[in-house]
Amino acid sequence: MKRTPGQWQKYLDQLFSRVVRARGKCEKCGKRSNLQTSHIYSRSAKETRWLLENALCLCAGCHFWWHKQPIEAIEWLKGHMGIKRYEALRVRHRKTKQWCEKDYLEVELTLLKELKKYGN
DSSP states (O other): OOOOHHHHHHHHHHHHHHHHHTTOSOTTTOOOSSEEEEESSOTTOHHHHTOGGGEEEEEHHHHHHHHHOHHHHHHHHHHHHOHHHHHHHHHHHHOOOOOOHHHHHHHHHHHHHHHHHTTO
């Protein structure tokens, strides 16, 4: 199906959120209800917008904490994912490129494979 960039963005955002929430529990406190997708780096850069390493599955309370206590949250994140992975993500977020249909299709395939791992 041919989609416009805006249609791809909306579709992939929804698919991405399903995959992240399929992790099944808050990565900070372990709760299993009111799960939300929280991006580490903003969704403004497509290079990391749908990158699973750039997202956390958080309950509503921990997601609120994430936004209200950013310094504490980043320190927790560095321990949670490790400094090397955090720095690699930071570098990748700064990259830019022109996106084409093939790029969106690759993201879709990656997300669908990941969702299948969770039985969804």
